[in-house]
Amino acid sequence: MKTLIWFRNDLRVKDHEPLVRASEAGKVAAVYCFDPRHFETTTYGFPKTNSLRAQFLIKSVSALRSTFRKLGGDLIIRQGNPEEIIPKLIKELQIENLFFHGEVTSEEKNVELRIENSVEIRIKKYWGHEMVHPEDLPFQPDEIPDVFTQFRKKIEKSSMIRDPLPVPNHPEFISVDDPGEIPHLKDLGLNAPPADDRSVLEFKGGEEEAWKRLNHYFFESDELRNYKYKRNGLLGADFSSKFSPWLAHGCLSARSIHHQVEKYEREVHENVSTYWMKFELIWRDYFRYSARKHGDKIFKLGGIQQKSLDKRTDENIFQKWRDGTTGIPFIDANMRELKQTGYMSNRGRQNVASFLAQNLNFDWRWGASWFESMLIDYDVCSNWGNWAYNSTVGHDPRNRYFNIVGQAQKYDPNGEYVRHWLQELKYVPDEFVHEPWKMSEDQQKLNECIVGQDYPKPMINLEDSYEEIKKRG
Numbered sequence: 001m002k003t004l005i006w007f008r009n010d011l012r013v014k015d016h017e018p019l020v021r022a023s024e025a026g027k028v029a030a031v032y033c034f035d036p037r038h039f040e041t042t043t044y045g046f047p048k049t050n051s052l053r054a055q056f057l058i059k060s061v062s063a064l065r066s067t068f069r070k071l072g073g074d075l076i077i078r079q080g081n082p083e084e085i086i087p088k089l090i091k092e093l094q095i096e097n098l099f100f101h102g103e104v105t106s107e108e109k110n111v112e113l114r115i116e117n118s119v120e121i122r123i124k125k126y127w128g129h130e131m132v133h134p135e136d137l138p139f140q141p142d143e144i145p146d147v148f149t150q151f152r153k154k155i156e157k158s159s160m161i162r163d164p165l166p167v168p169n170h171p172e173f174i175s176v177d178d179p180g181e182i183p184h185l186k187d188l189g190l191n192a193p194p195a196d197d198r199s200v201l202e203f204k205g206g207e208e209e210a211w212k213r214l215n216h217y218f219f220e221s222d223e224l225r226n227y228k229y230k231r232n233g234l235l236g237a238d239f240s241s242k243f244s245p246w247l248a249h250g251c252l253s254a255r256s257i258h259h260q261v262e263k264y265e266r267e268v269h270e271n272v273s274t275y276w277m278k279f280e281l282i283w284r285d286y287f288r289y290s291a292r293k294h295g296d297k298i299f300k301l302g303g304i305q306q307k308s309l310d311k312r313t314d315e316n317i318f319q320k321w322r323d324g325t326t327g328i329p330f331i332d333a334n335m336r337e338l339k340q341t342g343y344m345s346n347r348g349r350q351n352v353a354s355f356l357a358q359n360l361n362f363d364w365r366w367g368a369s370w371f372e373s374m375l376i377d378y379d380v381c382s383n384w385g386n387w388a389y390n391s392t393v394g395h396d397p398r399n400r401y402f403n404i405v406g407q408a409q410k411y412d413p414n415g416e417y418v419r420h421w422l423q424e425l426k427y428v429p430d431e432f433v434h435e436p437w438k439m440s441e442d443q444q445k446l447n448e449c450i451v452g453q454d455y456p457k458p459m460i461n462l463e464d465s466y467e468e469i470k471k472r473g
């Protein structure tokens with residue numbers, strides 16, 4: 001039997017069920033399509049995929065192609081809509097099976113459906129993005145509990161996590177005349193991304209790089225031992241795992257990470273931090289299963305709560321947030337980091353989301369779209385799910401919000417992080433670094449930071465905004 005494997009956000013050969021099953025069935029061919037819709041301009045006026053993520057993607061696809069070439073085959077590359085390319089390839093190569101990893105959100109499912117409707121061969125969808133396989137859940141995948149703790153406890157009690165699958169030994173490849181070229185950024189309509197050495201890490205796409213990072217974080221630097229206590233950090237490569245870009249592109253599977261945590265627990269040390277790594281991966285599954293259950297509600301203003309909301313949508317306000325010129329250092333530092341590097345810590349993401357959706361009372365979907373454009377680790381379910389959650393339209397209906405300055409003082413007590421990204425605050429003393437507007441005129445002059453001139457005035461009065469949030473209920 002001849003099988004075509006369609007690669008999307010699963011750019012790996014380890015723990016890849018479609019590849020394993022296709023190799024068992026006979027000869028294989030593999031294709032990746034650069035879908036032009038992923039590089040369109042959004043209704044908000046910025047690209048759906050920015051150059052930092054596109055660069056990571058190109059690197060990951062190239063790495064996968066090299067791996068296939070080492071295995072004696074190739075990865076077919078095409079630019080265009082998969083629903084047009086795949087039926088054509090099926091015909092050309094006389095393919096009998098089409099295997100791929102299933103996605104759960106509507107844009108991706110619609111493409112799958114169009115392919116399913118246009119070919120008559122056997123199609124098989126596998127589940128490999130999740131850590132817990134849908135068949136191993138203690139409930140129906142579309143009926144997960146809406147409260148995370150219930151979801152987690154039931155999984156911890158009764159779900160096993162499958163072992164990752166090995167790379168097939170000697171897959172037999174179908175020979176292909178025109179394997180196609182990997183596009184450059186400019187072919188996708190993008191310019192070279194910023195290169196900023198202030199980035200927490202130089203993220204390089206590909207499966208081998210993913211495993212390098214895992215081995216560094218778990219076994220070489222032994223940072224996993226302290227993960228729970230350092231994961232809220234803001235500066236440096238090792239405060240958290242930084243696995244997210246590789247997970248989002250599927251260079252590494254969540255099951256493989258889980259398996260390696262258990263290896264670490266057996267061979268090195270087991271503690272609350274090793275548990276916490278598995279705990280965070282359950283959050284990732286939770287957002288994926290939630291998207292599967294709630295469908296397009298996760299993209300709506302009122303979220304899965306279906307709340308009726310009246311939110312601001314003023315371009316000028318949004319511009320200040322996205323450029324990091326709000327006048328609130330903790331927000332600005334995080335937003336500038338995102339723009340320059342495509343990464344932001346989890347603590348930062350929670351605060352900037354809360355600031356936009358709650359303090360500014362803004363339509364949170366603009367923020368989620370900006371993240372979608374900018375994040376190297378953009379993952380549709382984790383992004384929209386976390387945004388909805390932080391905008392109180394997700395699973396937790398409580399009116400939760402962050403005290404931004406309080407968070408800044410707790411997680412960046414000496415202002416090291418904000419000064420890293422905001423040169424303007426270089427000489428501002430720790431006491432004022434998160435609230436420069438509180439300096440007297442003389443202090444501003446002395447510390448070379450005139451508010452409203454060297455650094456923006458705060459765009460809102462934070463204290464007043466908390467009162468408004470409470471009133472909104």
Ligand SMILES: Cc1cc2nc3c(=O)[nH]c(=O)nc-3n(C[C@H](O)[C@H](O)[C@H](O)COP(=O)(O)OP(=O)(O)OC[C@H]3O[C@@H](n4cnc5c(N)ncnc54)[C@H](O)[C@@H]3O)c2cc1C
Nearest residue numbers: 240241242243244280284346349350377378379382383386
């Ligand atoms: C508004 C907002 C938007 C987000 N958008 C994304 C996104 O597009 N893609 C993405 O991968 N994560 C997203 N997250 C979740 C989280 O911030 C990142 O996964 C994490 O910061 C990545 O860094 P890390 O790999 O070092 O995480 P670690 O702390 O080392 O965690 C290990 C892994 O656990 C998973 N994880 C941890 N926290 C979460 C979480 N809250 N939700 C889901 N999975 C989690 C991730 O896969 C992560 O790589 C978002 C969070 C917020 C608040």
